[in-house]
Amino acid sequence: MRQYILKRVLLMIPTLLGVAVLVFFLLRVLPGDIVELKYAGTGTYAPKQAIERERAQLGLDKPLWQQFLSWIWGIVRFDFGQSMWTGRPITHEIAIRLELSVELALMATLVAVLISIPLGTLAALRQDSWVDYFVRVFSIAGLAIPSFWLGILMILVFIIYFRWLPPLTFTSFWVNPKANLMQLVWPALAVGYRYSAVATRMTRSAVLEVLREDYIRTARAKGLWEKVILVRHALKNALLPVITVIGLEFAFLVGGLVVTEQVFNLNGIGKLFVEAISQRDYTMVQSLVLLTSFVFIFVNFVVDLINAWLDPRIRYQ
Amino acid sequence: MSRTQNSKLKTQNSAIVEVRGLKKYFPVFSGLFTQRVVGWVKAVDDVSFSIRRGETLGLVGESGCGKTTTGRCILQLERVTEGEILFEGQDLTRLGDAELRLLRRHMQIVFQDPYSSLNPRMTIGQIIGEPIWVHRLLRDRGECRDRVEELLTLVGLNPLMAQRYPHELSGGQRQRVGIARALALEARFVVCDEPVSALDVSIQAQIINLLEELQGRFSLTYLFIAHDLSVVRHISDRIVVMYLGRVAEIADRVELYESPLHPYTQALLSAVPVPDPAVEAQRERVVLKGEVPSPMNPPSGCVFHPRCPIAVEECGQIVPQLREIRPDHWVACSRV
Numbered sequence: 001m002r003q004y005i006l007k008r009v010l011l012m013i014p015t016l017l018g019v020a021v022l023v024f025f026l027l028r029v030l031p032g033d034i035v036e037l038k039y040a041g042t043g044t045y046a047p048k049q050a051i052e053r054e055r056a057q058l059g060l061d062k063p064l065w066q067q068f069l070s071w072i073w074g075i076v077r078f079d080f081g082q083s084m085w086t087g088r089p090i091t092h093e094i095a096i097r098l099e100l101s102v103e104l105a106l107m108a109t110l111v112a113v114l115i116s117i118p119l120g121t122l123a124a125l126r127q128d129s130w131v132d133y134f135v136r137v138f139s140i141a142g143l144a145i146p147s148f149w150l151g152i153l154m155i156l157v158f159i160i161y162f163r164w165l166p167p168l169t170f171t172s173f174w175v176n177p178k179a180n181l182m183q184l185v186w187p188a189l190a191v192g193y194r195y196s197a198v199a200t201r202m203t204r205s206a207v208l209e210v211l212r213e214d215y216i217r218t219a220r221a222k223g224l225w226e227k228v229i230l231v232r233h234a235l236k237n238a239l240l241p242v243i244t245v246i247g248l249e250f251a252f253l254v255g256g257l258v259v260t261e262q263v264f265n266l267n268g269i270g271k272l273f274v275e276a277i278s279q280r281d282y283t284m285v286q287s288l289v290l291l292t293s294f295v296f297i298f299v300n301f302v303v304d305l306i307n308a309w310l311d312p313r314i315r316y317q
Numbered sequence: 318m319s320r321t322q323n324s325k326l327k328t329q330n331s332a333i334v335e336v337r338g339l340k341k342y343f344p345v346f347s348g349l350f351t352q353r354v355v356g357w358v359k360a361v362d363d364v365s366f367s368i369r370r371g372e373t374l375g376l377v378g379e380s381g382c383g384k385t386t387t388g389r390c391i392l393q394l395e396r397v398t399e400g401e402i403l404f405e406g407q408d409l410t411r412l413g414d415a416e417l418r419l420l421r422r423h424m425q426i427v428f429q430d431p432y433s434s435l436n437p438r439m440t441i442g443q444i445i446g447e448p449i450w451v452h453r454l455l456r457d458r459g460e461c462r463d464r465v466e467e468l469l470t471l472v473g474l475n476p477l478m479a480q481r482y483p484h485e486l487s488g489g490q491r492q493r494v495g496i497a498r499a500l501a502l503e504a505r506f507v508v509c510d511e512p513v514s515a516l517d518v519s520i521q522a523q524i525i526n527l528l529e530e531l532q533g534r535f536s537l538t539y540l541f542i543a544h545d546l547s548v549v550r551h552i553s554d555r556i557v558v559m560y561l562g563r564v565a566e567i568a569d570r571v572e573l574y575e576s577p578l579h580p581y582t583q584a585l586l587s588a589v590p591v592p593d594p595a596v597e598a599q600r601e602r603v604v605l606k607g608e609v610p611s612p613m614n615p616p617s618g619c620v621f622h623p624r625c626p627i628a629v630e631e632c633g634q635i636v637p638q639l640r641e642i643r644p645d646h647w648v649a650c651s652r653v
Contacts, residue, residue: 128352214434217394222448222498223421226414233436312482313437 005305012297016290020075023289024068027282034084034280035060058084071286085281093272093284094291100170101269104184104191105253109246111192112199117242119196120203121235127208135200142197151190151263158186170267187264191257195249202245206238213237240307247303248296255292332367332403333506333538334391334424339364339400341386345613358612360386362562363400365639368506373532373539375553375570377546377585379609383562384542385429388508391540392426393417404506422452425499429511431491435483442479445469445498452502468497472527489520496527500535508540513548525552546589550574555645558582561620562612564639568646578648580625619650627652 035054039046055061059070074081080090116139123135173180210216211234219233256270269288276284308314342357361383368374376384389395391402393409402409404424409417428434435444446465455461466476472493483491492512499507509528513521529552532539543549549556556573558566558581566579577583584603591597605624610616616623622632629652637651 214428214430215436217389218428218434218495218498219436220394221392221421221426222451223418223502224447224451225418228451236438237436311438312440313484 001308008301008304012294012301015297016293017072019293020072020286020290021068023286024071025064027280027285028064030280032280033060034058034282037280038085071283075290080287081283083276083281083284085276085279085284090284090287094269094287097268097272099172100184100266101254101256103173103180104188104257104266104268105250107184107188108192108195108253109250111188112196112249113246115193115196116199116203116246117239120200120242121207121230121238123200123204124207124211125230132204135204139197139200142194142200145194146259147190147194147257148259148263150193151187151260154186154190155263183266187257187260187266190264191253191260195253198249199242199245203238203242206241207234210234210238236310240311243306243310244303247299247306251292251296251299254295254299331369333370333405334368334540335401335403336367336387336391337365337401337403339387339390339402340398341383341390341395342398356613359562359615360612361390362615364559364562364564365400366557366564366567368538368540369555370538371536372554373541373552375549375556376540376542376559377544377549377556378559380544381609381612382559383612384544384559385510387559388426388510388540388542392421392424392508394426419452422448422502423504424506424508425502425504426508426510427492427495427499427512430515431488431495432483432515434495435491437483439482440479441469441481441483441486441494444483444494445479445501448498448501454502464501468501469494471500471531472497473523488516489523492516492520492524493527496524496531500531503535504537506538506540508542510542511544512541514543514545521548528552546586558585561609561615563620564647564649565621566646566648566650567639572643572646578642578646578653579650580627580652581621584626621650 035051035058036046038054039051052061059067062070071081080094082088083090083093086093119135119138123132126132171179171183216229216233219229224233254269256268256273258270258274260266261268261270269292272284273288275281276288339361340359340363341361342359344354345356345358346352347355364383364387366374376387378384386395390397391404391409393402393412397410400410404420407420409420412420435441439447442462442465445468446461449455449461449464455464462479465479469476469478474490474493474497478486478490478494483494486494492515495512512528513524516524525548528539531537539552541549541552550570553570555567555569557564558573558579560581565581566573566577568578573582574586577586580603584605587600587603591600603626605626607624610620610623616633618631618633618635619625619628619637622628625632632651635651637649639647639649640653642648642653
């Protein structure tokens, strides 16, 4: 097992390297150039020398392979460099937004788990009853309703009935937990509901499948209580695919929720991502892509470990 | 007259399980938006027989004839549509979940598929120990572990297997685990639902011998469901032959194999190949025409009449009842 973990960790390196190569060269292929965009914003005439000077300052005049190597060399030393647009360190720019994004992702996951596992199980147990139909409609609606629209509806309702407005600045949980939760609970609900839809459907079908297994009949023949059969024999086996789905969705959420952040006026990774791309902030986009890829790979790895721990049939040698 | 009545009385007194008029119909749904019941699969249709204490009752028939459903209905793993199941005089169909749960101690089942009937997430020790724990037969963890090891030894497995998971065992070993699990609660009656049909022939013999040995040791009563006629002949005392959800014939093992009376039983027995090629080439086989009809829409009258070699016109109108043609030999055929 230890060997397996080590192997998986080492395998992350070539994967991330591949991502790095891809994002680096794809960005350079994009039309438009950060320096031109910078001057375009000012609306004044930019002398050629000034542009050249700016390029040289950002290191954009060097050959591509040199730029790439120096960027990779920085990452190896955990030095992500500065944002080409603002000039501030990238780690700082990401750090101030990551807390919000991770917290929102965790809360949304919690909401999704609390909705999907009980509802999915209930729907499976009462298959084809009105409970089941209700759950199915509820989860399909979650998939169909865009979360930004749900977010707008929520905000409208809050403004009208509770006089609540999304605060303009983010309060850290460690500074003021109450204000922090008040701010994030609504976006977490909006995102978590959507995210619960997939997990609910997965739970329902997994539980349905497991309930038809022979060992459930065995458990019944043993004379166990229905509750024990459900929890110990059925749910434990049904949760494997659900955990996989939830893990992947969590990784997706950490990568940022562009639209939801916009609606609830949150300054998270998603917003940073969009800005960086539209400004051709090469170093920033590269770091963000690398970060989200890492989160994806890492969460996948953790999900695999949880599955191996839960299911003795999965053994890694 | 009085002799038959006497023997009937004796039969009823010594019966551990009595099945009376058992019916199990499965609904067939159809419709795009609203699911409507459009028909019923008559898996078991008016079946009656009794199982005597200490005997092995063989239940044979082709696949789909309702033998497994009958076995499951007896243990209330399927709710019956109609009929009574008397276990030691108590009608199981009227019991609530709680009462039934307590009675499960005394009646157990060995399933057909040793691969899927064991929970893959539990160790062998947990699988066998769980019923002991749940029924509070032992309240001490150490004692419970000792009992599991004892049971494993009893079915011919290494006690160290308790730490293993089902996927680490072979088919024969798993079936032994299934048997140990059934014995864990000291059941008096065990339904063996095709316990050997998923196993290799060499392993089949071992499991059959084990079942026989355990029966002698703990005076168990078996309902042995199988489609393999030679296995059933070897292990059973009496045999019930089913066809399309109904009982065709019930008789003593020797009687049934020596002089089968129902035309279906005769055809079934003649389908068993004889090991001697000379005899095999010479003997006359009863070959049935056509296919088994659908249990959703069974033939009128005697369900066997469209394929029966001796059927007459009235067979299509009258449902034949089980009649005792010879002492303890019951046949459902109006032509016998």
